[in-house]
Amino acid sequence: MTVTSEALRIERLSAGYPRRRVIEQLTLDPFPANRITALVGPNAAGKSTLMLALAGLIRATGSVRLGGRDILDMAVAERANAVTFMPQALPQGVALSALESVMASLKASPVAGLEARGPRVRERAFAALERLSIGDIAMEQLNRLSGGQRQLVSLAQAVIREPRVLLLDEPTSALDLRHQTQVMGLVRELASEGKVVVIVLHDLNLAARWADHIVVLRDGTAAAQGDPERAITPGMLAYVYGVEARVERSSLGHLQVSVERVLPQGAGVHVAAASPDASIH
Amino acid sequence: MPEARKGVNAAGVLDAYASLLRVRIAIVLGVGVLAVAAFVADLATGPSSLGAVDALRGLFVPHKLDRASSVIVWEVRLPQALMALLVGAALSLAGAEMQTILNNPMASPFTLGMSSAATFGAALAIVLGIGVPGVPETWIISVNAFLFAFGSVLLLNVLSRLHASGGETIVLFGIALFFTFNALVALTQFIASEQALQQLVFWTMGSLTRATLDKVFILAVVLAVVVPFSMLSAWQLTALRLGQDRARSLGINVARLRLAGLLRASLLTGTAVAFVGTIAFIGLVGPHLARLLIGEDHRFFLPASMLCGALVMSAASCASKAVVPGIVLPIGLVTSLIGVPFFLALILGRRERI
Numbered sequence: 001m002t003v004t005s006e007a008l009r010i011e012r013l014s015a016g017y018p019r020r021r022v023i024e025q026l027t028l029d030p031f032p033a034n035r036i037t038a039l040v041g042p043n044a045a046g047k048s049t050l051m052l053a054l055a056g057l058i059r060a061t062g063s064v065r066l067g068g069r070d071i072l073d074m075a076v077a078e079r080a081n082a083v084t085f086m087p088q089a090l091p092q093g094v095a096l097s098a099l100e101s102v103m104a105s106l107k108a109s110p111v112a113g114l115e116a117r118g119p120r121v122r123e124r125a126f127a128a129l130e131r132l133s134i135g136d137i138a139m140e141q142l143n144r145l146s147g148g149q150r151q152l153v154s155l156a157q158a159v160i161r162e163p164r165v166l167l168l169d170e171p172t173s174a175l176d177l178r179h180q181t182q183v184m185g186l187v188r189e190l191a192s193e194g195k196v197v198v199i200v201l202h203d204l205n206l207a208a209r210w211a212d213h214i215v216v217l218r219d220g221t222a223a224a225q226g227d228p229e230r231a232i233t234p235g236m237l238a239y240v241y242g243v244e245a246r247v248e249r250s251s252l253g254h255l256q257v258s259v260e261r262v263l264p265q266g267a268g269v270h271v272a273a274a275s276p277d278a279s280i281h
Numbered sequence: 282m283p284e285a286r287k288g289v290n291a292a293g294v295l296d297a298y299a300s301l302l303r304v305r306i307a308i309v310l311g312v313g314v315l316a317v318a319a320f321v322a323d324l325a326t327g328p329s330s331l332g333a334v335d336a337l338r339g340l341f342v343p344h345k346l347d348r349a350s351s352v353i354v355w356e357v358r359l360p361q362a363l364m365a366l367l368v369g370a371a372l373s374l375a376g377a378e379m380q381t382i383l384n385n386p387m388a389s390p391f392t393l394g395m396s397s398a399a400t401f402g403a404a405l406a407i408v409l410g411i412g413v414p415g416v417p418e419t420w421i422i423s424v425n426a427f428l429f430a431f432g433s434v435l436l437l438n439v440l441s442r443l444h445a446s447g448g449e450t451i452v453l454f455g456i457a458l459f460f461t462f463n464a465l466v467a468l469t470q471f472i473a474s475e476q477a478l479q480q481l482v483f484w485t486m487g488s489l490t491r492a493t494l495d496k497v498f499i500l501a502v503v504l505a506v507v508v509p510f511s512m513l514s515a516w517q518l519t520a521l522r523l524g525q526d527r528a529r530s531l532g533i534n535v536a537r538l539r540l541a542g543l544l545r546a547s548l549l550t551g552t553a554v555a556f557v558g559t560i561a562f563i564g565l566v567g568p569h570l571a572r573l574l575i576g577e578d579h580r581f582f583l584p585a586s587m588l589c590g591a592l593v594m595s596a597a598s599c600a601s602k603a604v605v606p607g608i609v610l611p612i613g614l615v616t617s618l619i620g621v622p623f624f625l626a627l628i629l630g631r632r633e634r635i
Contacts, residue, residue, distance in 0.1 A: 055530050080532025087526045091384070094522045095577040099298060101523055104578075108520035109532030122298055126291055138294045139301070141576075157523065161531070 006067040007032045008054075008165055008196045013062035015053035022049040023220040025062070031198055031213065033164075036191050038211035039200045042241055046220040047200045048169060054198065055085035055167050066165060066196070077109050084163035088170050090142060090150045098145065098153045099125050099138040105157035114162065128160040129153070132186060147174035155183065159190065166190060168199040172206065184210045208232050208255035216240055228255050238263060305581045308574050312588040316366065319595035323362040326599060328607045329353050356493075364492035364557060365598040365612070366591040367500045371553040372560060373567025373590020374504075375546035377583055378511060380568055381518045382542040384525070385452050389564035390550035393437070393455030395430045396561070397462035399554040402429030403484050404469040408477045422484070423496075423555035430551035433458055434543045442536075451539075487558040487613020489598060496556045503552045507545045508587075514538060515579035522577050560613050562620030563590050563597075569624070593620075 007030035016022040023046050031037040039047045053060035056071065056079050064071045071079055096104070102125035106114070114124075129135045132152045142150060151174045158166060168187065172180040188210060191197040201207045207214055207228070214231035216224040218240045224231045232255055237245040245259045324340065325333030331353050339346040339354035346354065376389040383393075390396055402425035405411040412421035413428070437458065441451045466485070470478055517538055521528045529535050554560070567590030568582075575585045594616070601615040 052526075055526075057526050057529055076529065076534050077532040080530065083530070085526065085530035087524060087530075090527075091522070091524045093386070095572050096519065096522060097301075097576070099294070100519070100576075100578050104516060104520040104523065105527070105531050107516035108528065109517075119295070122295055123291070126294055130291070135291070135294065139297050154527075157527070167530075 006164070006196070008198070009063070009065040010054075011063045011065075013050075013053060013060055013064065015049055015058055015060035017058065021220075022046045023053065023060075026050070026221065028215060028222055029213075029225050031196050033194055033196050034191055035212035036187060036197045036199060036210055037213040037215065038207040039198065039215050039217060040202070040204060040207050041217035041223070045217040045240075047217055049220070050217065051085070051167055051169055051198070051200055054165070055083060057085065071165075080109050080161075081111055082163060083165040083167065084158045084161045085167040086154055086158040086169060086171060088173060090154050092143070094142050096142055097139050098129060098134070098142060098149075098156075101142060101153060102128050102156045102160050106160050111161050125156075125160060128156040131159065132156050133182065148176060148179050151175060152179070152183065155186070159186075163195065165196045165198070168197070170200050170202065173202070180206065204232060204257045205255075208257065232257060305575050305578075305585075309581060309585050309588065312574070312585060312592055316369075316588050316592040316595060319592055319599060320362050320366050323365055323595050323598045324354075324358050326602050327353070327358055328602065328609055331358075360492040360494050360497050361489040362595070362598065363494075363497045364489050364500070365594045367497060367504060368489075368553045368557050368560060369563055369567065369590035369592070369594025370587040371500060371504055371549040371590075372564040372594075373571075373586045374508070374511060374583060375549040375553075376564030376590075377568035377571065377586035378518070378542045379546050379564075381521055381577075381579070382539045383449075383451055384521075385449070386569070387565070388452060388455070389562075389568075390430075390546060390554070391559070391561045391564055392459065393452065394458030394460075394462055395433050395547060395550045396554050396559045397459050397466065398433035399426035399430040399551060400485055400559055401462045401465045401469070402426045403555075403558070404466050404473075404481050407481045407484065408469045408473040426555035427551035429462075430554055431547045433462070434547035438540055438543055483611065484558045485613070486611035487560040487616070488611040489557055489601075490609070491556060491558075500552050500556060503548055507549055508583075510541070511545060511583055512580070514541070515583060518542075518579040518583075519577065558611075558613060560594075561617045562624060563594055563616055566590075566593055566620050566624055 009030045010026065010028045013026045014021060014024050039050060041047050049058065052058045054064060056076065060072055062072070066082060071083060099122070103121050106121055106124065126135060126138055129138050132155060134149060134152050134156070137145060137149055142153065145153065151171060155171055158168070171187070172183055175183060184206065187197055187199065199211070211228060214225065214228055215222055216231050216236055223240045224236045232247055234245055234247055237243055237257065242263050242265065243259045244261045244263055245257050248256050248258065250256050321337070325336045331350050335346065335350060336354055336358060339350055340359065343351055343355070372390055379388040379390070379393065380386055403422045406422045406425040412425050416424045437451060437454050440454045470481060473481060517533050520531055520533060521535065521538065525535055568586045570589040570593070571582055571585035575581045597612055597615045597619060600619060601610045601612045604610055604615070
């Protein structure tokens, strides 16, 4: 198991699509190793763009340093050794079993330090599925699995490569509460092995409950960042999401966001400008 | 995970997987045996009065046959039967790779314009006598067909790179090429002399009658060169089925994999079509049949596709001789006529089985 204490440092990152720059000169606090970093924000805030840029799937400039190396400068195969990205969904109509799909993600390209030949690959793939408690569907065809099961298999495909940086795009979007909790528990376990785990989440309560570090994006810039208490505030919610909301602690000590109403357009900006961290009640 | 389920036995699952691999090997071998059987049947039948026993004897003990029978076996039936096997395997392998790299189950050499491009190349040679200088006259049609099929893929790749696009756009470009080359073929037909028109129409129907052992040898060499490269890419192709972004994140250079796959497909299609003309549906049916039988682990899917294509093509060759006794129908017609209902049955039955 690779253990690293290297944080992911993003500086002056610009990324986007041929005719549309989504992120411009973005510099963020380091994403710490051993921690879960959640990217949150409204639709079109730049979360997925940032994720794709970190995964090397769209063109980006600036620097994304992991240890002494800039992952933007790495070749595809070298980056795949350090970083694994899990997209939101597996494609439909694929005639592969869960086990084969996990094997393929290891066999697709060599991973430094991992033996990927012979029966060891099968054992390793099965262990990855077992780790997510889905060893019983190893021989099932992907087509026959529920959305939630497919998402878990997809996570197993990322986990098997034991990357230093794990990028997860909404890994819980198709999961029920029980599986959400299971998956986030596993994500926490993976982070504690020394990985940098970056996860896109839409559910702020889930982010507040599980993330150690939260980056709130709005229009390609960081509207707030830091631990959940610092990042999730009524002022931020008004400014970024345009809603009036309470942020309270549950009896278990977790932050909880309760939206009360949608603010008229532009109102949130004034609230945030007056006092970004203040309660708006 | 806090609650690992009990009762899931690693050894049990791994044993099940090992036996699944054995079943797949058995299926591949089984289809191979059927393809050989179809080849033998293809060899044993024909419009001449030469019977099955004599044909097979002539193959193994040539001096037992009279001169005429020997010519029938060695210069007509054997090249045609071998060509059927190899063309089926080549087109089907090309179709299988194209379906994966373009993520489209309808992708095939025929539907993406490669065959149409080859036909246009052949039409230029037949109707206008345009060909590569220095190429012997007997080869001019084949060389033109090959160059145009190969060129169409390069064009497809350049267009898709210019637009930085993925599989879907390549398919759309392919369809555009299909219609463009078909229109150009129609144009050459319009200006063709009666004799050239007849020759061109016959060419477009696809026929094994032009097969010779030289051509069989060339196609066999092309297959022998291409297949190892395809098999070396098997895991990457399997991983590509999990989605383009995931594949790239797994360290696969998808653009390079796609280009290499398209070049292999064009080499196979160009050579096959150059020798036998347009053959529809084999490139589509072979991979679909293999997918149903064996799934998409490309270590098995690619060889199974080749063997299914070879089997269907050999069976079509037998059928082309059996439909009207004494007459050999152009095999391209037979693959289309048999292929369409067969293909529909496959697609309609698919949801139940997968």
